[in-house]
Amino acid sequence: MAGRIETLIRSNRLRLALATGMAALGLWAFAPYVTSEVGGEAYVNAPIIRMASPIPGIVAADLPPPGTAIAATRTARLVTARxxxxGPLAALxxxxxxxxxxxxLARRQIAEIETADARLASRSARFGRAASARLAATTAAAREALAGCQAEAAEAALQRERVEVLAQQRFATFTQRDRVRAVASAAQFRCAALGDQADALAIETKAAGHGLYLAGAAMDAPYGDQQRDRLLLRRQELENVVADADSRLAQLAIQVAAETxxxxxxxxxxxxxxxxTVVWSQPAPKGTTVAPxxxxxxxxxCNRRYVEVALPERRMEAIMPGTRVAVRLIGSDAWLNGQVASTVGAAARRDGAMLAANPDKAARDLSVLVSLPPPASLARRCDVGRLAEVRFPRW
Structure with a gap:
């Protein structure tokens, strides 16, 4: 068994395979630095949203502490006035x-005026009917008197004719004749006067039919109509008061709403x-008094977080906004797709007052801002300040 292992180890094929594998491993490890340029110092950053108090008051006790993740938009009370x-609202x-x-009050007076106007209108109507009836009766009496006068005048004219004949025959004296003539003339004048009076009454009756009463020659309308005219003027004044009050009340309602x-x-x-977003800091402690x-x-x-990468200044022309880059946070195996948002020259002035992270930057470094997608979780404060590895395409 040991001989076989030694033979396998001394085998040229195994040595060649091992050398080839080690060379491939080295090429694989070094390939990213050939195909892409790896940024130097890189860290995650995010802009700061600062909320200031518009009123003097006391900082609320339930203010969310630093590190609180705001997953959904919500309303929070930050300051309570003391x-x-x-006074201005009470005055309004x-x-x-x-x-x-x-x-x-004006509306009640208008209602009372309308009641009085209706009463006066009824009274004027009754007066008109009574006056018309009286004028009709007076006119009929005048015409009857005229008819009687005309009969008497006709009789006086016949009497005068007979006396004229008797005077010519010397059966009547001239004194009787003159007396009869005077009686006939008086009868004619009286009938003419009664006719004129009947015509005048006919004119008054016609005028009364149109609401004009000529008796007394003082006024053309009865007392009720004159009172209604005065009430009309008063009602118009009160309606102006109501309209002006409504207009001013509308303006005051707007002012009261604005003051409220x-x-x-x-x-x-x-x-x-x-x-x-994530609560980053709380400059004003809870319960303290603050000014506007x-x-x-x-x-x-966290929705606008980005990675700031330091690169040599000579790479300024090669890095263009919109370039796609690969970003990996140190300690994580996942690669994120980023996009170059902007580049800032080494000597450019930079204000980091509204940034969550603001480390020192070398004077000769080019700052590249790479936008990142929103984080899946806000538990780690959107990974702000965390170091990252950024790979830029070389070609």
Whole structure:
């Protein structure tokens, strides 16, 4: 058995196979560095979302602590106000109450005016009917008196003719003749006056049919209609009061809503914590008093995480935005597909105040930012600060 093993070991075929395998293993291990360029120092980074307080108040006690993963968008109360000035809102509501009271009073007065107007309208209608009936009766009496006068005038005319004949025959004196003439003339004038009076009554009756009453020559409308005219003017004034109150109440409603919204914003600061973020730091401790503009909480945006790679400056022309690269986090066997987002020159000015990770960078290094897909889990703070291996295509 030992001889066979020794013969196998001394076999040229085995030695050739072993040498070929070791050479293939070396080529396989060295192939990635031939086909692609491996970046130097690389680490995962993410932008910071900083939330500041817009109002003075006290930091909420249930503020999420650093390291909390925000898997779904939710609203959290960050600051609670200490003292609120509700004076302007109370003044606006006082104006509302006064306007509502004035408007309701005007509406009640309008209702009372409408009741009085209906009563006066009924009274005027009854007056019109009574006045028309009285005028009709007076007109009939005037025409009857005219008919009687005309009969008397006809009799006086016959009497005058007979006396004229007797006076010509010397059976009547001239004095009797003159008296009879005067009686006949008086009868004619009286009949003419009664005719004019009947015509005047006919005119008044016709005018009354159109609502005009000419008796007394003082007013063309009865007292009820005159009162209705005054009530109409008063109702128009009250309607203007109601319309003005409604307009001002509409404006006050807008102002009250705006003031209520302002007080709601001033009473507390509720912010939406976006999904896919991790609470990175909490500059303001819970329960402390903060002023407007004070930083409350900082979130690392894991949806926009990227790998920052340091490369020699001579590679500036070869690395173009949009280039596909392979990224592997140190300690993991999985390779991620990344894409070059931008390149930053070695001497370019850089502000790392809004970044989760900000290590020192050599003065001669080129910074390449490679975007990564969102992480499957937020448990490890999106792997921010974790070192990575990045392979760039060489050709």
């Amino acid at each position: 003292i609120l000035d509700t 509501k006082g104006q509302q109450a006064a306007l509502i009271s004035a408007r309701d 919204e302002r007080l709601a914003r001033a009473s507390a600061f509720d912010a939406q914590l976006p999904a896919g 503009g004070a930083s409350l909480i900082e979130l690392a945006d």
